[in-house]
Amino acid sequence: MKIILVTLSLFSALFFSETKNISEENQPKVEAISKATIGSSFKLINDTKEKVSIYTGTGFVSLNKGSSTSIGCNTGKEVRWASKGKKGDVIFKIESKHCGKTIKLSKVM
Numbered sequence: 001m002k003i004i005l006v007t008l009s010l011f012s013a014l015f016f017s018e019t020k021n022i023s024e025e026n027q028p029k030v031e032a033i034s035k036a037t038i039g040s041s042f043k044l045i046n047d048t049k050e051k052v053s054i055y056t057g058t059g060f061v062s063l064n065k066g067s068s069t070s071i072g073c074n075t076g077k078e079v080r081w082a083s084k085g086k087k088g089d090v091i092f093k094i095e096s097k098h099c100g101k102t103i104k105l106s107k108v109m
Contacts, residue, residue, distance in 0.1 A: 040073040042094075043102040052105070053082040057094060060085060063105075073099035079108075 046052055046063035053062045057077030061069045071079065075096050081088035092108040 040099040041070045042073055042098045042100060043068050043070055044079070045102060045104050047104045047106050048109075054091065055080040055082045055087045068102075075099075 044054075044056075044063075045068040046065055049065055051062065051064050053060065055061075056069070056071045056079055057074055058072060060082050063069060071094070073094065073096070075094050077094045078090045079092055079094065080090050091105075
């Protein structure tokens with residue numbers, strides 16, 4: 001009995017459901033977004049002779065000399081110097097050309 005009841009309710013749901021034809025004109029417009037700006041990152045290497053602290057646009061990072069960090073490719077965000085958990089001067093702004101690359105700190109200072 002339960003099987004018949006479930007079958008009838010499934011059949012009626014399918015039979016009475018309204019189908020809609022959506023033309024291409026009524027579709028929402030989706031702008032082309034480059035892969036470089038979504039889900040991508042770049043690597044920043046501290047090639048200076050000192051330990052540095054930076055703000056990556058999303059958090060604080062301390063880099064020993066020769067070490068590196070991965071930074072999300074959030075174009076427009078600023079990478080800044082940091083000291084004791086406070087943001088300092090801007091080092092550079094993240095641009096799409098940075099995405100997927102390895103960047104030396106000395107080149108962007």
